[in-house]
Amino acid sequence: MIDLNTVLNPPEELSVSEILVISLILGMLHGATPDEHTWPITFSYAIGKYSTKGGMKAGFLFSLGFTIQRAFLTTIGFIGLASFYERYNLDGPVYAIVGIVMAIAGSYILKGRYLHLPIDVLLKSKHHSEKTNGVELRDIPLKMTIVHGLIAGFGFGAYATIITFVLAPKLPSIVFAPLPGAMFGIGTMIMQIIFGAIFGSIIRTRRLTEEQVSYIARKTAGRVLYYGGLVFVIAGLLIIAFPAIDNFAISTGNPIPNLDAIDIGFLLVITVVGIIGISSLILGIKEANRLSKSNYKNLGKL
Template sequence: MFSLNTLLNPPDNLSVGEIILISLILGMLHGVTPDEHTWPITFSYAIGKYSTKGGMKAGFLFSLGFTIQRAFLTTIGFLGLAAIYNQYNLDGPVYAVVGIVMAIAGSYILKGKYIHLPIDALFKSKQHTEEAGKVKDIPIKMTIVHGLVAGFGFGAYATIITFVLAPQLPSVVYAPLPGLFFGLGTMVMQIIFGMIFGNILRLKKMTEEQLSFIARKTAGRVLYYGGLVFLIVGLLIIVLPAIDNFAISTGNPIPNLDAINIGFLLVISVVGVIGISSILYGFREAKRLAKHI
């Protein structure tokens, strides 16, 4: 088995089989570490389905879109067309687009097919019991779109498969393989995390109707408000690129765990702060609505 140093700094003259195996392992590392392009989306949709099957489906569909994009990325890496990532910082635009897609999905779940600013829904809900059923179901197929968009994000793992592994392949026919297997590795871990996220609400005994209401509300709020956070951060990076260079080293060599940076803070903000507060608020809201039945 490859050492961590070999995985993060692959040597030259690797065989196709070795490149595939390293890509797969890197994908699993990517999927298990807190990544701003994967965790917020998988968490939102998985918890919205509040079940093992639903959570696994959310992780699978998101990773499917992500895998398709990664296969494309390593192909252009082999062809030498990925140099744009070395010339320009695309984090800002990618964050902004991801935020817009998240906000659109969250807005659909909360109020319908339009974007608004439902601040009252987060802090002081004025809904009545009969309105609870109006919360939209989770558009889980949208996770594929999220995966395709998020795949354009570029970090340490993408650098390795695009600029180190892909160019070593013997022909363009093999070029999609590092991205494909990297995506599959990510998929395995996202399905597992989706299963875990999808069962969080089951830890508290409530009726199926209450769980459905809390799940949809939580997913909608995390996607909507998390999307706004992504959009704001993306716009700030576009205007002030130096912000993206913020990082406090943790001493851990594994990417996504090696520093407290913008990406890590996005994960904590969306999954940790917005996600957990939305779940707790949802429990209180569901109990309040139940009293009016």
């Protein structure tokens, strides 16, 4: 029987099937707990699609890129090439790069300025805009979530440590090496699809017109990506300049990673999803109502 202690502290002797099951459970824990590499991005894109289906797609596409990277990570962990994670702290650079990509996507939605990346050509991504409440907002570049997933996968934490340095080396051959990472990614994907569906349907809980919903969703997504991206960039640069910041942590007494301490990652989730996300949502609702009232007044003058 696999219990929580076994999952977080895997024993020496494990079969391949047990390693894969533990990796899947670790992935589900990773996707369900407030992680700075998953929640801000899934929230932004999911709420921007303002539907359960759109939110699920956002969670799926992000996790797809993440899964590919994690499979690569456990492969290099098996052959001993992941040791650079033990020598170098990549949190700062990863935060900064993730933040830049977030800000690029947010800038495109809000301002129409978009930096095209090679992934656009590979995915044949089409960008378009529409006027909502008389305001032109770009569509959510949903396929960019794959880019986010690939980049965010280079972030390293307790879960990544277990699958890379504990589980991957226990496998019998390199043929199996990508599997713990893939199963971890699938576990993350399951939970991100669920949370994506919840995030994507949040706006639907209010009595709003389709036009208002579209405006609020796109404004919220754009602001969270743009301003949240700037927060990530600042955090990344601060960690690069002052590495000690990354060691800040206040223990919560909870043994589950991402819930075990109030640290820089947890604070990023609270800032981007909690503060920027909720305030952007409230502001978007106020703006949509104000624009609707203005439109009604203009119609009355005709």
